[in-house]
Amino acid sequence: MKSNKEATIYDIANALKISASTVSRGLKDHPHVRKEIKRKILLKAREMGYQQNKFASNLRQKRTNTIGVILPRLDSYFMSTVVSGMEKVANLAGYNLIISQSQESVKKEASNILTMFNSRVDGLLISLSYDTKNMDHINVLFEKSIPIVFFDRVCEHSDCKSIVIDNYKAGYEITSHLISQGCKRIAHLAGSLFRNVYSDRYEGYKQALADNGIENDNKLLYISDLTNDAGIEITRKILSLKQKPDGVFAANDTSAVALICEFKKAGVRIPEDIAVAGFNNDPVSRVVVPNLTTIDYPGREMGEIAASTLINQLNGRQTAKINSIVLGHELIIRQSTMKRRETDN
Amino acid sequence: MKSNKEATIYDIANALKISASTVSRGLKDHPHVRKEIKRKILLKAREMGYQQNKFASNLRQKRTNTIGVILPRLDSYFMSTVVSGMEKVANLAGYNLIISQSQESVKKEASNILTMFNSRVDGLLISLSYDTKNMDHINVLFEKSIPIVFFDRVCEHSDCKSIVIDNYKAGYEITSHLISQGCKRIAHLAGSLFRNVYSDRYEGYKQALADNGIENDNKLLYISDLTNDAGIEITRKILSLKQKPDGVFAANDTSAVALICEFKKAGVRIPEDIAVAGFNNDPVSRVVVPNLTTIDYPGREMGEIAASTLINQLNGRQTAKINSIVLGHELIIRQSTMKRRETDN
DNA sequence: TTAAATTATGCAACCGATTGCAATATTTCT
DNA sequence: AGAAATATTGCAATCGGTTGCATAATTTAA
Numbered sequence: 085m086k087s088n089k090e091a092t093i094y095d096i097a098n099a100l101k102i103s104a105s106t107v108s109r110g111l112k113d114h115p116h117v118r119k120e121i122k123r124k125i126l127l128k129a130r131e132m133g134y135q136q137n138k139f140a141s142n143l144r145q146k147r148t149n150t151i152g153v154i155l156p157r158l159d160s161y162f163m164s165t166v167v168s169g170m171e172k173v174a175n176l177a178g179y180n181l182i183i184s185q186s187q188e189s190v191k192k193e194a195s196n197i198l199t200m201f202n203s204r205v206d207g208l209l210i211s212l213s214y215d216t217k218n219m220d221h222i223n224v225l226f227e228k229s230i231p232i233v234f235f236d237r238v239c240e241h242s243d244c245k246s247i248v249i250d251n252y253k254a255g256y257e258i259t260s261h262l263i264s265q266g267c268k269r270i271a272h273l274a275g276s277l278f279r280n281v282y283s284d285r286y287e288g289y290k291q292a293l294a295d296n297g298i299e300n301d302n303k304l305l306y307i308s309d310l311t312n313d314a315g316i317e318i319t320r321k322i323l324s325l326k327q328k329p330d331g332v333f334a335a336n337d338t339s340a341v342a343l344i345c346e347f348k349k350a351g352v353r354i355p356e357d358i359a360v361a362g363f364n365n366d367p368v369s370r371v372v373v374p375n376l377t378t379i380d381y382p383g384r385e386m387g388e389i390a391a392s393t394l395i396n397q398l399n400g401r402q403t404a405k406i407n408s409i410v411l412g413h414e415l416i417i418r419q420s421t422m423k424r425r426e427t428d429n
Numbered sequence: 430m431k432s433n434k435e436a437t438i439y440d441i442a443n444a445l446k447i448s449a450s451t452v453s454r455g456l457k458d459h460p461h462v463r464k465e466i467k468r469k470i471l472l473k474a475r476e477m478g479y480q481q482n483k484f485a486s487n488l489r490q491k492r493t494n495t496i497g498v499i500l501p502r503l504d505s506y507f508m509s510t511v512v513s514g515m516e517k518v519a520n521l522a523g524y525n526l527i528i529s530q531s532q533e534s535v536k537k538e539a540s541n542i543l544t545m546f547n548s549r550v551d552g553l554l555i556s557l558s559y560d561t562k563n564m565d566h567i568n569v570l571f572e573k574s575i576p577i578v579f580f581d582r583v584c585e586h587s588d589c590k591s592i593v594i595d596n597y598k599a600g601y602e603i604t605s606h607l608i609s610q611g612c613k614r615i616a617h618l619a620g621s622l623f624r625n626v627y628s629d630r631y632e633g634y635k636q637a638l639a640d641n642g643i644e645n646d647n648k649l650l651y652i653s654d655l656t657n658d659a660g661i662e663i664t665r666k667i668l669s670l671k672q673k674p675d676g677v678f679a680a681n682d683t684s685a686v687a688l689i690c691e692f693k694k695a696g697v698r699i700p701e702d703i704a705v706a707g708f709n710n711d712p713v714s715r716v717v718v719p720n721l722t723t724i725d726y727p728g729r730e731m732g733e734i735a736a737s738t739l740i741n742q743l744n745g746r747q748t749a750k751i752n753s754i755v756l757g758h759e760l761i762i763r764q765s766t767m768k769r770r771e772t773d774n
Numbered sequence: 775t776t777a778a779a780t781t782a783t784g785c786a787a788c789c790g791a792t793t794g795c796a797a798t799a800t801t802t803c804t
Numbered sequence: 805a806g807a808a809a810t811a812t813t814g815c816a817a818t819c820g821g822t823t824g825c826a827t828a829a830t831t832t833a834a
Contacts, residue, residue, distance in 0.1 A: 094821095105783075105784060105785080105822080106782080106784075107821095108821060108823090109783090116783080117783085118781090121782085135543075136820090139820080139821090140488050141820080141822075142789095143485050144822045144823085145822070158512050159510045159512075159729075164504040168503045180548060182525050183528050184520060185513060204482070227478075312712075371690065372716045373717075384504075437789095437790055438791065448814045450791095450792080450815080453790095454793090460811095461812060463813095482790050484789080484790080485790035486792075489793085777833085778831105778832080779831080780831070780832080781829080781831080783829085785826080786823100786826105787823090787825105788823090788824105793816100796816105797813080798813070799812070799813085800809105802807105802810085
């Protein structure tokens with residue numbers, strides 16, 4: 085029962101002895117078509133198994149109902165949550181999502197942007213790669229006025245919106261918390277300081293130290309890609325320090341968990357010897373022993389809001405000139421930093 | 430510097446005083462165009478910022494270089510790994526990926542398939558939803574001979590390929606392992622038995638019991654969606670059993686981990702009182718205490734192979750009539766099932 | 775009953791790239 | 805040099821839906 089011929093509006097028009105224009109209008113409920121004819125068109129369309137050819141339509145309308153998504157990696161809990169949220173919103177609004185990964189490389193990011201551009205996405209949602217340093221490769225889109233919404237790893241740009249959390253504040257809060265638990269030497273595991281998410285957390289960390297009269301020691305700053313392996317590697321470095329830290333603030337949970345596991349192997353007690361805090365509230369943070377103190381990071385919401393912001397813009401429903409939307413976060417205190425049991429409930 | 434006018438091959442043709450056909454051919458290195466002209470065309474194209482309009486091209490060629498992906502949920506470690514693998518392969522082969530989630534509902538699955546169909550994807554990669562019971566909604570694609578490759582949650586269909594692991598064998602192995610550790614009453618947490626992944630694991634479990642002379646007790650079978658919450662709920666049920674199991678084989682790590690955490694809260698010792706095994710080798714399985722025995726499940730590979738299988742088919746590079754590709758898996762034995770320390774190294 | 779207003783329909787151009795076929799230009803061979 | 809073969813180019817139709825404008829049908833107003 086295989087047919088290679090697709091039914092077109094012309095076929096419907098012929099079968100009904102009316103014009104293709106009327107069929108076209110009827111199918112999309114245009115007011116200039118009689119109810120009766122509309123019904124007939126719909127019926128015949130169903131009967132013939134008609135499906136709209138989006139290419140013809142897109143070609144004519146210069147619109148694709150497709151949104152491009154570029155992100156560093158898809159395979160983290162956080163990102164998959166974000167994308168899940170985006171997909172939901174986009175789907176509901178009748179948009180398709182084209183997704184691609186930059187694999188943390190500008191080069192691939194640029195080539196992905198070009199592909200998206202060729203595919204004529206209506207708009208782009210993007211979270212920058214680890215080593216993106218300037219925005220030249222995004223200019224193709226700017227020049228064609230294709231709206232862009234940044235999420236999470238954003239970049240200051242007057243023409244586009246960003247969806248973020250207050251990383252500075254979160255970094256400040258988590259560091260203050262460590263200090264309140266009695267930590268005096270706090271190490272920090274950061275990602276690329278070219279990315280707002282990491283530099284802001286770092287700044288918050290430094291400010292909290294300063295506000296509490298603790299000197300910032302550059303030897304306690306570890307920059308890496310924050311993978312599990314990086315965590316293991318850094319643990320080794322920390323253990324070889326003459327003057328060991330009594331607290332660690334890692335910029336994500338993956339590395340924090342790696343740290344905890346390695347520390348435990350080395351006989352370091354968490355949190356008694358070293359308190360450890362992470363960032364993201366990955367499922368793993370609730371499972372590791374001791375449970376990991378972290379920042380709850382609203383991934384799904386971020387995805388949903390990024391998508392709906394972009395879609396609103398595409399539909400001209402531009403509510404004022406929003407530059408950025410800052411979502412709430414929450415410090416989740418768990419065992420891994422509770423040095424002072426008596427002060428907690 | 431914003432221009433809304435896209436450069437077309439006609440613009441290039443005019444600028445060069447040649448025909449659009451020649452430009453079209455020149456751009457894609459057709460042999461019927463002089464080298465010299467080709468060079469000029471390429472140069473002018475770059476100069477004018479020309480980008481091919483894929484819609485016009487697709488419309489004419491009836492090909493989109495787009496692959497649709499439909500999966501239950503994106504926000505699990507396993508699935509994001511799969512998609513990551515697919516994206517990589519597809520991208521390399523010049524294909525775009527359109528991704529959508531069925532949210533475990535047939536209804537949404539059907540509507541997603543329709544959307545994909547309208548977008549004229551060249552092929553489809555699909556993992557079935559929890560409650561899909563028949564394949565009627567996929568027939569639209571079959572009728573148009575659009576190739577489909579199933580992955581993980583597959584369905585027997587003579588016309589399409591499936592990428593899977595041997596769930597039966599894995600279920601058998603993990604159950605046998607539990608038995609070898611001395612378990613006599615083993616509970617099983619399954620997902621929808623309409624899905625091969627869960628029914629096969631269940632069958633493997635039953636066979637292992639049978640082969641070891643253990644009676645299969647239906648009261649020890651728990652069917653759920655295998656979420657964290659489901660795990661908590663089932664823990665309660667298990668704890669209220671008169672005759673408690675001494676081992677549990679959960680069909681995924683999420684529920685297994687929930688089980689372990691709840692059991693621990695209730696004072697049940699793992700593995701001494703109850704041994705627990707999961708499935709998937711999620712990162713969390715290495716972190717939970719005790720570490721979770723599980724089956725390593727090659728997600729990224731599954732994604733890569735599914736994508737390349739489909740792409741080969743699209744390009745007519747059909748290597749024989751493959752019905753299904755079975756990937757290897759590995760039983761990973763960790764603390765959560767090691768009742769007999771002396772027998773292990 | 776007829777003019778004016780309103781509602782439906784169709785014509786034909788258009789979106790931009792592709793491609794079979796015919797036409798022209800260039801080489802090669804006697 | 806002239807014919808034959810080969811290499812280049814362009815014409816024009818095509819893919820399928822959309823839409824401005826003109827025309828036809830129907831309703832309303834006078």
